Amino acid sequence: MLRGLAAILLAALWSFPASAPAADGDQTPSYVIESIQIRGNTKTRGYVIRRALRVAVGERLSVDDPRFELSRFRVLSLGFFSDVRLKLEKGTSRGKVILVIEVTERGTIILTDIFIGSSEATKIWGGLGVAENNFLGRGISVEGAFVLGADPEVERGAVQQSYRLRASKRQIGGLPISFSGTVLFLDGSDFFRRSGSEHSYDPGDFVSIRYRRIGGALGAGFDLARYTRMYVDYRGEAVSASIPAGAVRINPDGSGQPINFGITDGGSILSLLSMTVERDTRSDPVLPQRGSLISVTGDFSSSLLGSTYDYFKLSARYQIFFPVRWGHIVSVQLFGGVVFGQAPFFERFFIGDLNDLVPDRALGLNFSTLPSRDIFGTSIDSMRYEEIAMRISGEYIIPWFRGGRFAYGGDFFVNVGLISLTSRTALRLRDRPLSQSIPVDLTLDAGLRLDTRIGIFKLSIGNLLGRLPF
Amino acid sequence: MAASRSRAAIFAASLALLATCPARADEDVGFKHGVFQEQGNWLNVTVGFREMFDSALRGRLRNGFATTVVMRIYLYRRDSGELVAFSARNLRAVYDLWDEQYLLRIDEPGKTRSLRERSEKRVVDLLSSTWRFPLVRLDRLKVGVQYFVAVYAEVNPMSEELLEEVRRWLRNPTGDRRTSEGNIFGSFVSIFVNNKIRSAEKTFRFRTQPFYRRP
Numbered sequence: 312m313l314r315g316l317a318a319i320l321l322a323a324l325w326s327f328p329a330s331a332p333a334a335d336g337d338q339t340p341s342y343v344i345e346s347i348q349i350r351g352n353t354k355t356r357g358y359v360i361r362r363a364l365r366v367a368v369g370e371r372l373s374v375d376d377p378r379f380e381l382s383r384f385r386v387l388s389l390g391f392f393s394d395v396r397l398k399l400e401k402g403t404s405r406g407k408v409i410l411v412i413e414v415t416e417r418g419t420i421i422l423t424d425i426f427i428g429s430s431e432a433t434k435i436w437g438g439l440g441v442a443e444n445n446f447l448g449r450g451i452s453v454e455g456a457f458v459l460g461a462d463p464e465v466e467r468g469a470v471q472q473s474y475r476l477r478a479s480k481r482q483i484g485g486l487p488i489s490f491s492g493t494v495l496f497l498d499g500s501d502f503f504r505r506s507g508s509e510h511s512y513d514p515g516d517f518v519s520i521r522y523r524r525i526g527g528a529l530g531a532g533f534d535l536a537r538y539t540r541m542y543v544d545y546r547g548e549a550v551s552a553s554i555p556a557g558a559v560r561i562n563p564d565g566s567g568q569p570i571n572f573g574i575t576d577g578g579s580i581l582s583l584l585s586m587t588v589e590r591d592t593r594s595d596p597v598l599p600q601r602g603s604l605i606s607v608t609g610d611f612s613s614s615l616l617g618s619t620y621d622y623f624k625l626s627a628r629y630q631i632f633f634p635v636r637w638g639h640i641v642s643v644q645l646f647g648g649v650v651f652g653q654a655p656f657f658e659r660f661f662i663g664d665l666n667d668l669v670p671d672r673a674l675g676l677n678f679s680t681l682p683s684r685d686i687f688g689t690s691i692d693s694m695r696y697e698e699i700a701m702r703i704s705g706e707y708i709i710p711w712f713r714g715g716r717f718a719y720g721g722d723f724f725v726n727v728g729l730i731s732l733t734s735r736t737a738l739r740l741r742d743r744p745l746s747q748s749i750p751v752d753l754t755l756d757a758g759l760r761l762d763t764r765i766g767i768f769k770l771s772i773g774n775l776l777g778r779l780p781f
Numbered sequence: 782m783a784a785s786r787s788r789a790a791i792f793a794a795s796l797a798l799l800a801t802c803p804a805r806a807d808e809d810v811g812f813k814h815g816v817f818q819e820q821g822n823w824l825n826v827t828v829g830f831r832e833m834f835d836s837a838l839r840g841r842l843r844n845g846f847a848t849t850v851v852m853r854i855y856l857y858r859r860d861s862g863e864l865v866a867f868s869a870r871n872l873r874a875v876y877d878l879w880d881e882q883y884l885l886r887i888d889e890p891g892k893t894r895s896l897r898e899r900s901e902k903r904v905v906d907l908l909s910s911t912w913r914f915p916l917v918r919l920d921r922l923k924v925g926v927q928y929f930v931a932v933y934a935e936v937n938p939m940s941e942e943l944l945e946e947v948r949r950w951l952r953n954p955t956g957d958r959r960t961s962e963g964n965i966f967g968s969f970v971s972i973f974v975n976n977k978i979r980s981a982e983k984t985f986r987f988r989t990q991p992f993y994r995r996p
Contacts, residue, residue: 339847340877340884374875375847377943399845405879408845 341373344410345402351414352448355391359450360412362481363389374399386412391445393417419445426458428670430679432502432514436460436471438673452479458673465502465680467555468519473497473674489532495548495675497524501656502680503570506561509693512680520572522552524657524675526581539590548581550574550619550655573656573696579619581655583612593632598720598762600640600710603631612654622652626660626700632708640708644728650698660700662691665730667756667773683732683752691750694732704728704754711759718761724771725757815930815989824917824994826854826930829910833934833985842876842883842901849873850908851935851981856917859927859991866917872908874898889914909934922994931988935981 346368349357363385365378372378379397387395394415399408424440438458446453453476460471479491500519507516526548535541554576559567586609593602610624626648635641648660662683663671670679682692704726711721731751738748758771815828834842842848849872856866871888883904885896898904911932922928 340875342845342878374845375849375873377940379846380939380943396841397844397846398841399878401878408878 339373339375341371342399342406342408343371343402344368345407347410347412349412349414352416354416354448355414355445355450356448359389359391359445359448360386360414362450364412366410386414389445389450391416391419391450419443423454424456424674426673428673428678430670430681431512432465432468432517432680433463433471433678434461436673436676436678438473440475446478450480453477456674458676460676460678463500463502463519463678464514465500465517465519466515467521468500468502469498469521471499471676471678473499473676475674487533491530491532491544492527493530494527495524497675499523499657499676501677503558503572503695504560504680504693505558505570508563509690510682510685512682514680517680518555518558518570520552520554520574522550522574522657524548524550524581530585535588536590538592539588542585542587542589544585544587546581546583546585547617550579550581552576552579573654573659575619575655579655580617581612581620581658582616582618583610584616585610593630598710598722598760599632599642600634600708601632603629605629610658612652612658620653620655620658622650622654622658624648624650624654624658638710640710640722642706642708644702644704644706644726646700646702648700654698656696659696659698660732662695662697662732665700665702665732666752666754667726667771668754683730685750686753687751689747689750689752691730691732691752694734694737694750697732697734697737699731699733699735699738701731702728702754720762722760723758724760725755727753727755730754810931811985811987813932813987813989815992817930817992818913819919819994820913820915822919823915824919824922825913826911826916826989827913828930828932828989829906830932830934830985830987831905831909833909833936833983834905835983838936838983839901839905842874842904845876845878847873847875848908849937851938852911853933854911854914854916855931855933857929857931859929865921865928868914868916870911870914874904874908919994924994924996927991927993929989929991932986934985936984937982939981 344366347361347364347366349360352360364382365385366372366376366382383395383397386392392414396413398411398413400411402408420441420443422440423442424438426436426438426440428437429435436458438456440454440456442452442454444452455474455476457474458472462468462470474496475493477491477493479489481489483490498521500521502514502517502519504516505518507513526546528544528546530542530544532540532542552572552574554572554574558570558572560570561567587606589604589606591602591604593599593604605628607627608625610622612618612620612622612624614621626646629645630642632640632642646665650659657675661672661677663669663677663679663681666683669681669683670677683694685692705728706724706726709723711723712718713720729751730753731749733750737750738745754773756771756773758769758773761768761770811830813828813830815826818825818827838848850870852870852872854868854870855864857864868890873886875884876882877884881899883898883901885894885898885904885907887894887896887907896907898907916930
């Protein structure tokens with residue numbers, strides 16, 4: 312009652328017409344930007360911030376020009392600041408202003424990867440990736456990652472290790488082109504079946520080859536259109552491999568055949584050009600709710616480039632997200648790829664990269680002998696590194712929350728799909744019609760995706776199964 | 782029983798208000814006392830919600846850029862939760878650096894007002910209240926039936942185009958990481974920016990006490 316009376320009294324006391332009426336017409340001031348001042352940056356160089364702005368000195372702009380707000384978000388999007396504020400101050404004469412960008416810097420070292428797992432073949436492996444995204448305050452991203460595995464239980468196996476160092480910069484010299492460089496050192500032992508049935512993952516049924524990759528890549532990326540970006544990379548690696556002489560795969564019926572390791576014994580060179588075009592209209596890069604992503608990549612390795620391996624690898628990916636009832640989201644995801652020619656095994660499609668229930672590779676290293684489960688009995692359990700790959704899956708996403716202080720968003724998801732992995736040889740040498748000769752398996756995953764202050768986390772069944780022997 | 786139905790209707794109407802507005806976990810529908818007056822053939826509404834302008838927003842009023850408030854005003858029947866009337870106001874204040882005064886523009890259905898004001902307090906009052914705002918013609922209100930008003934106000938709402946542009950930039954802020962390699966870096970940026978990207982800088986929603994028209 313009292314509050315009601317207070318409200319009535321307050322309303323009676325107000326007399327809005329006391330404000331002076333202004334002349335009709337557009338009241339929005341417009342000013343010439345005389346200078347731009349950046350305040351609060353102790354580490355980040357001024358030019359890094361200026362480059363992200365969408366306004367420039369000398370421009371006459373209305374104070375409600377959307378480029379101001381866009382500039383604020385672009386500076387914020389650099390990831391170097393916890394807050395960015397814009398304000399205008401009087402310039403040297405009427406009509407001129409100083410645009411002040413006030414920033415609050417934040418730590419820019421983040422965790423990019425966590426590798427941890429265990430399998431029948433490798434008791435434990437682990438690693439870490441760390442990035443400093445504003446190296447020396449110059450807006451350069453430097454990222455280092457490593458993974459180490461225990462001595463595998465596989466014959467001829469040795470400790471596996473991989474190290475990667477990567478640096479990238481959005482622009483150099485004002486060019487609207489991003490540049491990146493990567494250095495890789497990998498000392499691996501991959502596993503090839505030499506006996507037992509196809510669904511066995513007993514390390515005793517496998518033999519290991521030791522190989523080493525040392526090299527790097529240089530890349531550039533640029534916008535083709537509003538949502539379309541193109542990347543061109545060159546990658547060169549010195550590869551050395553030690554293949555056991557006369558290694559034979561003994562089939563369960565007692566017959567034998569030479570094992571194709573898919574790599575040149577001794578030293579070799581991998582030299583390739585890679586081109587990727589992608590169109591991304593997703594509403595969010597981490598937890599999208601609508602939009603689509605299409606990406607096509609072609610890798611061309613040839614003796615013309617000095618490579619020991621002549622092949623062409625084409626892969627394409629499509630994802631679409633659309634909202635359905637109750638704010639839930641449905642996504643359809645397609646992937647397909649084919650390799651023409653003789654690619655080294657590590658450049659082919661790997662079962663663990665397709666099937667969520669098989670451990671995927673960590674920094675290029677495989678630590679497991681687990682095959683695909685072969686639920687449909689199509690012999691996909693014999694496929695590991697192959698030339699033809701497909702995956703089609705559907706995902707149902709239930710958004711959990713948005714806007715937390717530590718975890719900025721979380722979605723529950725269920726993903727069910729079909730995968731296929733095969734080789735041209737397997738398709739050619741078949742005793743059944745083609746439709747019955749395509750190895751297919753079921754893949755499924757369910758869990759929670761979290762976008763947090765310290766990185767993305769995916770807590771899922773597939774993640775768990777991929778990291779434990781079973 | 783009737784009271785229970787009435788509470789259910791208010792709950793339904795509150796849900797409807799929530800459903801029509803962008804949802805945020807940290808916002809609740811508040812309660813404000815409004816003043817309802819008959820003037821001519823219209824019902825006028827007076828209600829203030831100055832607390833929407835916290836110290837941060839007040840501090841930004843003088844930054845030289847425009848501050849915009851979009852108010853959506855809904856009138857509901859209390860018993861059924863039926864939406865009876867809807868109106869909107871668009872208010873904008875810009876601090877003129879050289880004349881050291883605020884320029885205000887108020888757009889309401891059928892009219893636009895332009896004002897000049899030197900007092901920041903007055904500007905805040907203007908941006909966070911309705912003063913004898915004609916909401917609905919009296920002949921649309923039934924005598925004896927209870928109604929209430931719900932208000933949803935946004936401060937500095939972002940246009941869809943700008944939101945889209947921001948999201949586009951966010952997808953690849955460093956320009957070096959294609960999505961096929963994973964989204965770790967994209968995530969890094971979204972981590973620190975997503976919580977700052979909202980469709981509006983601030984939103985405020987409340988409903989008033991119920992009222993009814995006398996015979």
